[in-house]
Amino acid sequence: MIDTTHNELVTENGIAFSENVMLDLKHLKKVYPTPKGDYTVLEDLNLQIMKEEFVTIIGHSGCGKTTMLSMIAGLNEISGGNISVLGHHIKGPGPDRGVIFQAPSLMPWMTALQNVMLGVNQVFPHVAKSQRTDIAKYYLQKVGLEEAFHKKASDLSQGMQQRVGIARAFAIKPKVLLLDEPFGMLDSLTRGELQDILIEIWNKEKITAVMITHDVDEAIFLADRVVMMTSGPKAKIGDILDIDFERPRTRKSVLEHDDYYTYRKHLIDFLEH
Amino acid sequence: MKQSITLNRVTKFMGLGFLITLKSLFTGELDKEGFKNFLRKIVVPIASIFLFIGLWHMGAKSLYNIEAEYKIEKALTEQGQEAAEVMRACIASGDVSCQPNTLPSPAQVWESYKTLLRDHQVIKADKVAFAEKTAALNAKRVAEGKDPITYTGRPSFVDQIFTSLKTVFAGFLLALVIAVPIGVIIGLSKTLRSSVNWLIQIFKPVSPVVWLLLVFMIVKTMTKDSNSDSAFIISFISVGLCSMWATLVNTAMGVASVDKDYINVAKVLKLGPVQKVFKVILPSSLPLIFTGLRITLSVAWMVLIAIELLAQSPGLGSFVWEEFQNGAIDSNSKIIVAMFVIGGIGFLLDRIMLTIQNTVSFNKTSGI
Numbered sequence: 001m002i003d004t005t006h007n008e009l010v011t012e013n014g015i016a017f018s019e020n021v022m023l024d025l026k027h028l029k030k031v032y033p034t035p036k037g038d039y040t041v042l043e044d045l046n047l048q049i050m051k052e053e054f055v056t057i058i059g060h061s062g063c064g065k066t067t068m069l070s071m072i073a074g075l076n077e078i079s080g081g082n083i084s085v086l087g088h089h090i091k092g093p094g095p096d097r098g099v100i101f102q103a104p105s106l107m108p109w110m111t112a113l114q115n116v117m118l119g120v121n122q123v124f125p126h127v128a129k130s131q132r133t134d135i136a137k138y139y140l141q142k143v144g145l146e147e148a149f150h151k152k153a154s155d156l157s158q159g160m161q162q163r164v165g166i167a168r169a170f171a172i173k174p175k176v177l178l179l180d181e182p183f184g185m186l187d188s189l190t191r192g193e194l195q196d197i198l199i200e201i202w203n204k205e206k207i208t209a210v211m212i213t214h215d216v217d218e219a220i221f222l223a224d225r226v227v228m229m230t231s232g233p234k235a236k237i238g239d240i241l242d243i244d245f246e247r248p249r250t251r252k253s254v255l256e257h258d259d260y261y262t263y264r265k266h267l268i269d270f271l272e273h
Numbered sequence: 274m275k276q277s278i279t280l281n282r283v284t285k286f287m288g289l290g291f292l293i294t295l296k297s298l299f300t301g302e303l304d305k306e307g308f309k310n311f312l313r314k315i316v317v318p319i320a321s322i323f324l325f326i327g328l329w330h331m332g333a334k335s336l337y338n339i340e341a342e343y344k345i346e347k348a349l350t351e352q353g354q355e356a357a358e359v360m361r362a363c364i365a366s367g368d369v370s371c372q373p374n375t376l377p378s379p380a381q382v383w384e385s386y387k388t389l390l391r392d393h394q395v396i397k398a399d400k401v402a403f404a405e406k407t408a409a410l411n412a413k414r415v416a417e418g419k420d421p422i423t424y425t426g427r428p429s430f431v432d433q434i435f436t437s438l439k440t441v442f443a444g445f446l447l448a449l450v451i452a453v454p455i456g457v458i459i460g461l462s463k464t465l466r467s468s469v470n471w472l473i474q475i476f477k478p479v480s481p482v483v484w485l486l487l488v489f490m491i492v493k494t495m496t497k498d499s500n501s502d503s504a505f506i507i508s509f510i511s512v513g514l515c516s517m518w519a520t521l522v523n524t525a526m527g528v529a530s531v532d533k534d535y536i537n538v539a540k541v542l543k544l545g546p547v548q549k550v551f552k553v554i555l556p557s558s559l560p561l562i563f564t565g566l567r568i569t570l571s572v573a574w575m576v577l578i579a580i581e582l583l584a585q586s587p588g589l590g591s592f593v594w595e596e597f598q599n600g601a602i603d604s605n606s607k608i609i610v611a612m613f614v615i616g617g618i619g620f621l622l623d624r625i626m627l628t629i630q631n632t633v634s635f636n637k638t639s640g641i
Contacts, residue, residue, distance in 0.1 A: 073537075073541060074540075074541075075537055075540060075541070092540075093537075093540040093541045093543065094541070094543055095541065095542055095543055097541070098541065099537070099538075099541050101534055101537065101538075103534055105532075105534035105535065105537065105538050107535060107538075107552070107553065107556065107557070109556045109557070109559075110556075118538075118542065118544075118552060119542050122542045122543060122544060122548075123542075172542070
């Protein structure tokens with residue numbers, strides 16, 4: 001279990017932060033101007049995510065989960081408060097925060113390999129070309145696409161495309177991995193497969209991950225902590241649930257664990273009230 | 274079997290799907306569904322062609338009769354009974370001097386088509402003979418640093434076709450070179466887009482004639498001292514300027530409407546501006562750019578004829594105009610031949626562009 005009560009503060013650039021905190025959201029606020037006046041999506045949202053932690057965020061549709069995630073990614077402007085990665089305030093998007101989007105968002109005219117290489121070339125420009133190719137191929141193998149290196153992205157199934165999306169995100173070795181309901185568009189069988197693949201790579205890389213999901217079981221299976229958000233407007237964090245299962249986990253061991261249904265009940269109670 | 278699959282693909286790809294049905298007719302692979310297809314795709318179109326020719330024939334005949342009656346009537350009122358009889362006899366005898374001048378019949382057009390081809394053979398032979406005769410002299414002139422003597426005889430119909438094609442491709446290339454880069458730049462910036470929008474909206478509907486005059490004003494002055502072929506320059510620049518708007522607008526639209534997901538990916542990966550344009554924006558807007566280029570080429574071909582006709586630059590347009598001025602007995606049917614040739618070439622050009630468009634389009638369903 002990760003120690004979330006670590007209190008030893010370090011100061012850098014005038015910002016105090018705990019050494020173990022990877023991602024820090026402070027008094028985060030998002031306001032959208034509308035013709036009828038400002039609409040506040042998020043208000044005074046505070047969340048600290050530790051190094052090597054996997055956090056899932058669950059909440060009703062429209063509560064601002066995706067807004068929050070795209071703010072962390074730097075794709076959406078911050079209206080108030082701040083977000084810092086390892087104590088540095090973020091400015092715009094960057095490859096230190098890899099994103100796996102809900103839609104696979106591959107360039108359809110490129111092959112699977114080219115799609116992964118697009119990121120790898122950008123992040124490791126000084127590494128030899130053959131080595132970069134090896135990195136891309138390694139991650140494509142990890143997601144089970146060794147047969148499909150040279151297939152056009154548009155010729156791949158939705159599930160395969162999302163596998164490439166996972167490979168692309170891990171291959172750039174980000175500090176934080178942001179996942180915006182990455183399996184939301186897949187059928188349940190494929191979703192299960194991809195969860196297994198994701199957790200397998202994650203176990204190896206231990207990249208701090210923040211994942212949005214609608215699926216209670218997915219949230220419990222993957223996470224160290226499940227963050228529950230209240231319904232908008234002015235959404236904030238309603239409750240946080242620590243998931244104390246040991247890693248590496250298997251689906252079977254999780255489902256058979258005594259606490260599983262307690263956790264599940266806790267989440268569903270929150271979502272229903 | 275595998276071969277036939279590739280044939281199917283290729284012909285469908287080029288929008289020539291009816292060829293498959295034709296092939297299965299000869300190989301005897303026709304089932305009930307195939308027979309229906311055969312009726313729909315081959316029998317009905319051929320029947321419609323015959324119907325068209327039949328209507329044309331009848332129309333031409335009745336126009337001929339009206340014109341003939343009018344001529345006889347005129348002779349009667351102006352010169353009396355006897356002249357009218359002579360005129361009637363003259364028309365019936367098929368004498369060239371008194372034929373009514375009206376819409377030619379399909380048979381006459383076919384005759385003219387053959388005449389034009391024969392004419393081409395004659396001129397070709399003429400050219401070869403000329404080249405042989407002047408070969409020694411030209412070699413000497415070149416050695417002395419003088420310009421060689423070139424053939425200055427009348428161009429044949431086929432020569433005119435190639436001249437027109439050359440002009441249209443030069444104009445098309447000019448449109449491509451101007452419109453695609455500008456379209457990309459405009460598409461990238463919202464501010465730029467709204468600032469040049471008025472210009473595009475005003476110039477887009479301007480008639481080819483006006484473009485020609487504008488280009489004429491500029492080129493006339495610019496080529497004052499040079500002995501270059503200014504008629505060709507004027508017509509290809511006019512063609513390019515008239516036809517580039519579709520590509521410009523489509524490129525700008527394609528670039529401006531790149532899928533937001535791709536842009537987000539580019540942002541997260543922090544791609545530089547050059548990489549962003551060449552790796553993400555251009556490839557994703559290629560289908561729209563090619564839709565624009567396809568429209569541009571067909572517009573270019575359409576305005577080319579009018580521009581050649583006005584600019585007196587050689588080509589099919591001036592062929593049509595000269596035949597019209599000429600007023601010879603087979604001039605009208607030659608004009609109709611030119612009309613069919615123009616239409617046929619326009620159709621072929623469109624098919625070629627469609628094929629290229631389908632090749633570059635990653636989204637196979639969006640091809641039209």
